[in-house]
Amino acid sequence: MNIINIDNNKSININDNVCIKDRNNKYKIDLLKQDKLILIINNIDSEMVINVYDNFNLLLYGNIDNKLNIKINIYNGSKLKLNKITKNNNSQENIEINLDSNNSTIKFNCTYIGSLKSNVLVNHKFDNTTSNIVNHAATNNSDIIININETVENGIKNCKLKQYTKILKIDNSKVLIRPILNTRDYRVEAFHSSIVTNINKDDILYLMSRGLNESESIKLIMDGFIFSNIEDAEDEISKIKEFLDI
């Protein structure tokens, strides 16, 4: 897979399938032909706009200490498979996804580590569009708010919406999940589920009985949970762990 460190690519960067431009402090990334791509988005301050014109497998990761703003437009009935893993430090993420043509599809495995506030916005603007969002967030004593807002615009039919959010925490972190589905049309299939769980004490005990101390046990369980949300990019996990220092 191609790996591009966005921060080092202030200038125009093109290959046949991908075109990245930095204009007025705004990244414009066009995914033109079916391919896979890894973008390292370490503390990029400027907004990113990603236009998807063909089926694509995209992996984004990096540390976010302040803000992350991403807007994704999916055209041509394309299917975007998106994995995003960010390590957050009291940061704010805004991710907007527009399904901009008939049959446009997104499968979004979205993973957060640390404290953050996140807004995920999905707009179904055409018929037969599909969104499937899986959020995993893990916190070890820090706060998390996740808002997911999905809208089917007026008169748009036969859309499929699915969202699943799970937060794993230990005792006293504050977490909040706000899932919202807006639709005025009955020809829609919608599903959502939100789960917040504490790490199971018996699981920790089991690992401790095999020699791991408490923090090692918690880390192993949290990492396992976090990285189980990566799909079709499993080979990259060790690199991501190293980069994010997990």
Place this chain on the structure above:
Amino acid sequence: MLEINNLNVSIDKKIILDNFNLKIGEGEIHVIMGPNGVGKSTLARVIMGDDTYKINKGEINYFNENLLKMKVYERSRKGIFVTYQHPKEIEGVANMDFLKTSVTSITNEKLNLFKFANEVNALKDELKIKNNMLYRSINVGFSGGEKKKNEILQMNLLKPKLIILDELDSGLDVDSLKIVCNSINKYLENNKNTSVIIITHYQKMLEEIKPDYVHVLMNGKIVETGDINLANKIFEKGFDSISTNEMKEQK
């Protein structure tokens, strides 16, 4: 190596073990039998360090150290290994990653990956463990028998000095029980000072691993100690034959 004196343990204010005494020497194999609910697993868990059980009285010495003062992982690092009756399933944590972390914690030195991989492979064959079980999440989707094999895989890798097998035979078919017991026997052959406590209801297990002592646990304490003949008597006549003896004594 292990000495339990006058132990009193309760859970939710209910006393499970009372005036419990047991002494185990290096390299000895002890069996603990008793009806369901008498506190066999409680004993195993207390030795492991599970703090849901409350120790009201008594002491446990392990190689002349106060075991009750040690954390669960310290006990494990000092060689105590308790198999779980129902091993935990942990989603997302690859079995192999867990085994590596576990061995590293216990040996406290950098893992020689090549040696480790060879050792795991040899054990995998010995225990007839499917290759993919090493890479799947810990115990997730494993059958009852596979979970128990995974416990014995861990046992072999962690090189314990005291092994407690809590109903290892439950959930194992005859062939798997043989495989697992052969592996334990082989380990004991190579580690002659390692001691074992076997908790079981079944004769089959004791045909595979020959015990030195058999104890019967009832009313919170060991009421009778003998050799394999005591176990055979129980297999034949049940625990009633024991309880009547004890009641006679009490009269």
